[in-house]
Amino acid sequence: ETGVTQTPRHLVMGMTNKKSLKCEQHLGHNAMYWYKQSAKKPLELMFVYSLEERVENNSVPSRFSPECPNSSHLFLHLHTLQPEDSALYLCASSRGVLTTYEQYFGPGTRLTVT
Amino acid sequence: DQQVKQNSPSLSVQEGRISILNCDYTNSMFDYFLWYKKYPAEGPTFLISISSIKDKNEDGRFTVFLNKSAKHLSLHIVPSQPGDSAVYFCAASGGSNYKLTFGKGTLLTVNP
Numbered sequence: 470e471t472g473v474t475q476t477p478r479h480l481v482m483g484m485t486n487k488k489s490l491k492c493e494q495h496l497g498h499n500a501m502y503w504y505k506q507s508a509k510k511p512l513e514l515m516f517v518y519s520l521e522e523r524v525e526n527n528s529v530p531s532r533f534s535p536e537c538p539n540s541s542h543l544f545l546h547l548h549t550l551q552p553e554d555s556a557l558y559l560c561a562s563s564r565g566v567l568t569t570y571e572q573y574f575g576p577g578t579r580l581t582v583t
Numbered sequence: 584d585q586q587v588k589q590n591s592p593s594l595s596v597q598e599g600r601i602s603i604l605n606c607d608y609t610n611s612m613f614d615y616f617l618w619y620k621k622y623p624a625e626g627p628t629f630l631i632s633i634s635s636i637k638d639k640n641e642d643g644r645f646t647v648f649l650n651k652s653a654k655h656l657s658l659h660i661v662p663s664q665p666g667d668s669a670v671y672f673c674a675a676s677g678g679s680n681y682k683l684t685f686g687k688g689t690l691l692t693v694n695p
Contacts, residue, residue, distance in 0.1 A: 475626075511688075570632065570683070571629045576624065
């Protein structure tokens, strides 16, 4: 399934760096999501965008800054991260926030903060 | 507080036998439940779902059972195949469609 792609697949960054994660969906969906998966924890919803408007910000620290320039692309801008932010970051999309439950996930970006 | 719990971190079964993966939830507002499968280095893939108005949903070798009174659901895979070896996540939604609450996952290993 290559409907949702994420780059880079792996990222190592220092605490003072600024980097961005990119997600692209080729499914014609209207909603996009960022999730965080830490070791031995459930997937945590971070942000939700519907038609490029943010509809959910799940108490995420401001060092994570999402951007959704259009319904196919989603970015997660990272700055001054902490080592505890090391995790797998997953992007997902769905037809819409009100019409369907099923979300389609990308392969994730494995982030290590040193 | 974990609202969706998968109490078995791992499960091992023989090829051809039944695999039963369990999931418990605490939030009575949940009304839609999903199972996802995840292979290493890939994102979770939607497998099967069930609405709270049903108690069973079947799709090929996969069947999900929902017991609302016990707040429990299970995924049955019959017959199990080595290619089914993966991490299985249970997820639930209630009220707002897009907000899924996930369990920690169960690693299923199907031995040839």
